[in-house]
Amino acid sequence: MTYCVGMAIDKGLVLMSDTRTNSGVDNISVFKKMHSWSTPGDRIITVMTAGNLATTQAVISQLEERTKAPEDRQNSLMELPTMFQVAVETGKLLRETITQTQQDNGTRGKGRFTASIILAGQIKGMQPRLFMIYPEGNFIEASFDTPFFQIGETKYGRPIILRGYDRTMSFEDAVKLLMVSFDSTLKANLSVGLPLDLMVIERDGFEATHEKRIEQxxxxxxxxxxSWSEALRNAFHSLPDYSFYQASKTT
Amino acid sequence: MTYCVGMAIDKGLVLMSDTRTNSGVDNISVFKKMHSWSTPGDRIITVMTAGNLATTQAVISQLEERTKAPEDRQNSLMELPTMFQVAVETGKLLRETITQTQQDNGTRGKGRFTASIILAGQIKGMQPRLFMIYPEGNFIEASFDTPFFQIGETKYGRPIILRGYDRTMSFEDAVKLLMVSFDSTLKANLSVGLPLDLMVIERDGFEATHEKRIEQxxxxxxxxxxSWSEALRNAFHSLPDYSFYQASKTT
Incomplete structure (x- = not known):
């Protein structure tokens, strides 16, 4: 499993991913799931992946190759004019990689090798943008109503983001919120694990403002x-008490 | 979907279930998922169900029929000597109902019609006990290490129970904890819905100490x-602040 979150706030973009991959609980490894390309002053593009590791590595390698020799290649991430087109190209690569591996494996490949991607970034002259790309290659974009995306093991860490998110929050608070969300997920699902990768992209910065690997x-x-355990307990005790008597009165 | 939680604390058992059933998002209904039988002074047995509604209703109806004419029927819930044997019989009924419906539907029935059950109760002279029964008819019992069971949409509401649970808590606190857990789940999954059913079973009470339907x-x-939104935000702000500077120092 995996857990990645991409969050858009007024100040920019905040991204966090875990690094655990597993093929059975007895075969776990650390692999980076966050990959970033930037031309300072012009653009930054960051991708987080969940799903079949061979699929996601193939997609990342192809994106990487295109950026390394942009003069030879069309559709390099570094040449495309908009984040929308970056999403289109990344989605196409993802769909083609999955479809090819499935076809190569005939009926055994059916429904396997899928993956999904969170794409975030900003290109000069345009807004920061955040996308979620499906295995089918199509995608959705974050909006005022849905300003963050999660992929992988999304459920445990979702309630706190729903409650804690505020468009106007500082980067520091956004990082804190993601840490709490990841901590809840790590506590509940063994297949999500430390270290975590964190990236903060300030609006109009066109490079990673802050990048950190969070180790054990x-x-x-x-x-x-x-302190979250303690704070939650305090929050819990601050709630109004249930009363059997009042409760029966209201029945 | 469904969300049910059974929790064992020192004082007894606390059970909560939602009541929403759906067959597609455009076809939702309210059905009771908590069913209870008791002979005051001797025993109380409560069952909560998740899964295929036809399956769970068939199981409940059969359990019900057995209790109504116990003189005619073996294995009535009201006659069995221990909660373990109640779990065995309930598991057997569940497995047989699922298997029969699957067989009746041939290949189309494969993997369908499954359900799971939380069974809680106490029989005079013995401890209160809490079981989770699988579609296969086998079951596990709550223990000191794992004192609660969830069925249905379990993930959103799990972190708060993991953090808030305390064996020595009062019934009032236990109800509060379950309300918070259900609130997080309701906020995240449309297929879990109000009203909720609540039952509190005090140790050695052999009847429902408190029972309530929690309406909209x-x-x-x-x-x-x-207040949970507010309390969570306060808890969140009470946490130490992230600092980009310190963070880079520790890298």
Whole structure:
């Protein structure tokens, strides 16, 4: 499994991914799921992946190859004029990679090798944008109503984002929110694991404003994990108490 | 979908279930998923169900029939000597109902019509016990390490139970905890819906100490739902702040 979140706030984009991949619980490894390309001053494009690792690595490698020799290649991430077109190209690559592997495996391949992608970035002269790309190659874009996307093990960490998100929040608060969301997920699903990758992209910065790998020993993540238990308990006790008597009165 | 939780605490058992059933989002109904039988002074047995509604209703009807004419019927819930044997019989009924419907439908029935059950109760002279029964008819029992079971849409509401649960908590706190867990789930999954059914079974009470249907208009549930957003935000802001500077130092 995997857990990745991409969040759009007024100040820019905040992205976080775990790094655990597993093929059975007895075969886990650390693989980077966040990949970024930038031309400072012109554009930054970051991709997070969930799903079949061979599929996602193939897609990333092809995106990477295109950026390395842009003069030879059409549709390089670094040449496309808009984030929309970057999403179209990435979606096409994803769909083709999945379809090809499925076909190569005949009936055994049916329904397998799928993956999905969160794409975030900004190109000069345009807004920061955030997309979720489906295995079918089509995609949706974050909006005022739905300003964040999750892929992988999305459920455990969702309630806190729904409650804590605020468009006007600071980057520091956004990072804190994602850390809490990841901590809840890590506690509940063994197949999501540390280290985490964090990237903050400030609006009109066109490069990673802040980038960090959060390791097992990270003191801030440990502090969040410890104090969140305590804070939740306090929050819980601050709620009005249930009363059997009142409750029966209202029945 | 469905969401049901059964929780064992020192004082007894606390059970909550939603009542929404759906066959597509355009076909939702209210059905009771919590069913209880008791002989005050001797035993109380409560069952919560998730899964195919025809399956779960068939199981409940058969359990019900057996209790209505216990002199004619073996294996009535009201006659079995232990909760373990109640779990065995309920599991057997569940498995047989599923298998029969699957067989009746040939290949079209494969993998369908499944359901699972949370069984809770106490029989005089023994401890309160809590079981989760699988579609295969086998089951597990709650223990000191895993003192609660969830069925249906379990993920959204799990983190708060993991953090908030305390064996020594009062019934009032346990109800509050379940309300928060259900509120998080209701907010995230449309197929879990109000009203909720609540039952509290005090140890050695052998009847429902407290039973309530929590409707859309329930003032306590509304208060919890509103104040939990506020309390969570406060909890969130009480956490140590992330600092880009410290973060880079620790990299």
């Amino acid at each position: 020993t990270d003191p801030y993540f440990s502090a969040i994990s410890d | 208009t329930d003032p306590y549930f509304s208060a919890i739902s509103d």
